[in-house]
Amino acid sequence: MTSRHPIKALWRRLTPAPTPSHSRLSRDPSIKQRTSNTGKLMLSVAVLLSACTGITDLSARPQDPVDRRYKIEEVRFAGGPGVTLAGELTMPQTGGPFQAIVLISGSGPQDRDEALAGHRPFLVLSDHLTRAGFAVLRYDDRGFAESTGTFETANLYDFADDAAGAYRYLQSRPEIDNAAIGYIGHSEGAYIAPVAARQTDPAFMVFLAGAARPLFPDVIATQSADLMRAQGADEATIDAAVTQFHAGSSILKQQAPLSEIRDDLDNYLTSQGMGRRDRREVLDQFATRWGVSHANYDSRAELRSLSNPVLALLGEKDLQVSAKEEAPAMRASLRHPGSEVQVIAGANHLFQPSQTGLPSEYSDIETTISIDVLNRISTWISAL
Template identity: 90%
Template sequence: MTSRHAIKAFWRRLTPAPTPSQRQLAQKPPIKRAISNTGRLMLSVAVLLSACTGISALSARPQDPVDRRYKIEEVRFAGGPGVTLAGELTMPQQGGPFQAVVLISGSGPQDRDEALAGHKPFLVLSDHLTRAGFAVLRYDDRGFAESNGTFETADLYDFADDAAGAYRYLQGRPEIDHSAIGYIGHSEGGYIAPVAARQTDPAFMVFLAGAARPLFPDVIATQSADLMQAQGADEATIAAAVTQFQVGSSILKQQAPLSEIRDDLDDYLRSQGMGRRDRREVLDQFATRWGVSHANYHSQAELRSLSNPVLALLGEKDLQVSAKEEAPVLRASLRHPQSEVQLIVGANHLFQPSLTGLPSEYADIETTISIDVLNRISTWISAL
């Protein structure tokens, strides 16, 4: 086990202050206050993992469905142990049994619409798929909106249990083709779906901005580097930030009680000049069952073990999940002959047409999801 003293010896010096452009982004939602040095970059990324949920919908977007002429049913079903999830099942008015999909949201507490940055991506996606002839089940995350349970203490495997519960609920519905149920996971949902597949053997999966490499340290380190580079940070500052995530990830990987992991990470953050309040925010995000489960999750091995066809879509301008880094690993890891990895030119993490890919741009873009992406998803599933 890595000792606290060894961690401190690995990294003792304070890192330089951020550029003015970094301060400007830090003042935008969802980052709560300015970051005084890159030793506090973990704080900004911790809040960014909530996927801009702090920016609520203020007005309707052009793609928000208005005339939903299909079956709409409020449902409740069992998720993981002791958890009841609330959601909405939509189905075409005529026909059946239907191919069906379970929508799995990204990181941070999300409602059934995955409402963020003034958009409702899952509502738009479910509307498109239902009109295309599919049944769609989307649900509020545990402990959020109308679902019970506790979000803060849940880990990757708890969220997979919830997704598997949604799948089993569809299996109990006579309107559903039980051999044609799949998962669509956005962002962290791309990690959750393969774990849920251990229990349910879905007919297919779609990863929307899902990563193949581990979240800690690979995806987080690349994310922080890409965001800082987009804001004009110098190479030394970026390298220091990447080092911090690598060290922090090594702490999370320790085979030790969670309390000891928190103490070790707290010591390391203190050595980086981070104040007590900011350290607590980072610890509450990363030094948790969720953080430890991701730090020890072997994502590539999980992908290689899949026997299901997967469609993986990546945004070329995505600064949260790098298409450049993830696409080759996804192509090497997905074994099913019908699996595809597709790059969406000009798209960001939400699959909006984007100029910069920066999260601060999400709310300013009127498009919720590219129509091309919607069509790619429904066409690929139909072809199966």
């Protein structure tokens, strides 16, 4: 696998239905045997899930906007150094200056619509917010679709530079109220927004399925354990996988050249019985500038430093970012008295009404984003 680009075939290979081998493994006293059998599954499942899910058939969904009766403008603007981002700015037909919002996508290369699993969440969200009276800017990630730059070598801070560039572009527009620009970040976008806020001082932020705890090892380990448990894996297998994530994260945290970190992680995975091809996939995902930047990112401290109000929404059934773990951590970290943390009953990582929360369910659900969630977002920002 190259970088964090989702691959449907890999998803099918890595998410098999539970088999009797799970019960056999639970009776095997050898930890090494368990890690050998689960290492490839666990670390690669996290690779896939951290990239959300792959783009699949993008046939029309019920919430896809059909009649967009507002201003729509194709725009280009400077992101981080040497990067030109392409996107779309939407605004009401009349009025202004407008409150404005920059949308920041989750992990993996995403287009301006954050198209995934047959849905266009950012298109639906921007349509709702523009009809509610806001200006909305969404953009293709660097190195993807119409934006320039390189995605594969970018880290957390590069993506934050891009988001800050989008913010500054809005500041340059006379139709925008410069004192009322904010960020909405989905998934990894909720890590990126606070870093971008260091440069731009947004009026507000909304975190959609964003984590307060560090991505490595906490969120990734919980994510993989929850997914394995939902698929019927036994606790011994899950514990072995979580141990791997903690060990691997410690390696990523080393203050050493990237080449040394890569060698150390490769040696560790070899000791766990992982084959060369699968090791390469994991190394290309995690032993990168992106992985190292997240491994050393103090997300809780970043949240505590925020001086602006935050609305954090989490899905009760989200198996990628656990509401059970993240809601209390988020409440303890946010200091602004206007901040709120809400858990949406029955919602998954995309804020769809969900039965299981499994990523394999995303494309089967016709709803792109719950109407209730859309209304919570626009109502909260309007009240500011």
